[in-house]
Amino acid sequence: MRNALIRYRVMAYVVGVLLIVLTCVGMPLKYVWGNDSVVTATGIAHGWLYMLLIITAIDLGRRARWSWLRLLLIALAGTVPFVTFVAEHYATKDVKAKLAEDAAHPAEPEIVSVDPQH
Template sequence: MDPQNRPAILAALTRYRVMAWVVGCLLVLLVCVAMPLKYVWHNPTMVTYLGVAHGWLYMALLITAYDLGRRMHWPWRNLLLIALAGTVPFLSFVAERYATRNVRSTLAASDAVAADELTSGVTGEAR
């Protein structure tokens, strides 16, 4: 992985994490608060507003997930799972944690390889 891509990858990760949390919180509110209000107390107002907000922001989540996945060269299966996680309550938080761990471990491994190459290059010149 090219070290010059690191700032762009971290920025894409931050955008994705923010959207995953926003969409996840909206979905939890929609399912746990607004839906009971609609079906138990016959008040559909919150479902209307939270549903629309969740729908639009879910599209932004898909864009940020695609951006991060493209930068990380993830397979389509991972992108599909992350995209579907935004439709199941609480699962977007799990997907966000998985993506964060994956990105950080990949970047750490890339840094270790770069440091190894730098060290072996310096050692090779000294011989």
């Protein structure tokens, strides 16, 4: 789960930064000065990397046993500037708490009985 968290966090930061650049730099350049080069470059990159964010969020959510509602909210957070960082913060907090709980209470090994008659 630790590696899935790292993958998710990297994608959340990358997608979040691209979305901020797209909305705070690219959109004004396009609609005020008529230059759409930043929108084109960051928009395409954001779109593709957003899909990778969804995949990493689903992977992490499956491992952390999140509800579908939580996964949907995390996915939607990637479409609103700055909210990606908030979602990443709470996701990281939840996963780190689960990792600490798992470390404090390790699962007992399963004892398999071998019955020679069967």
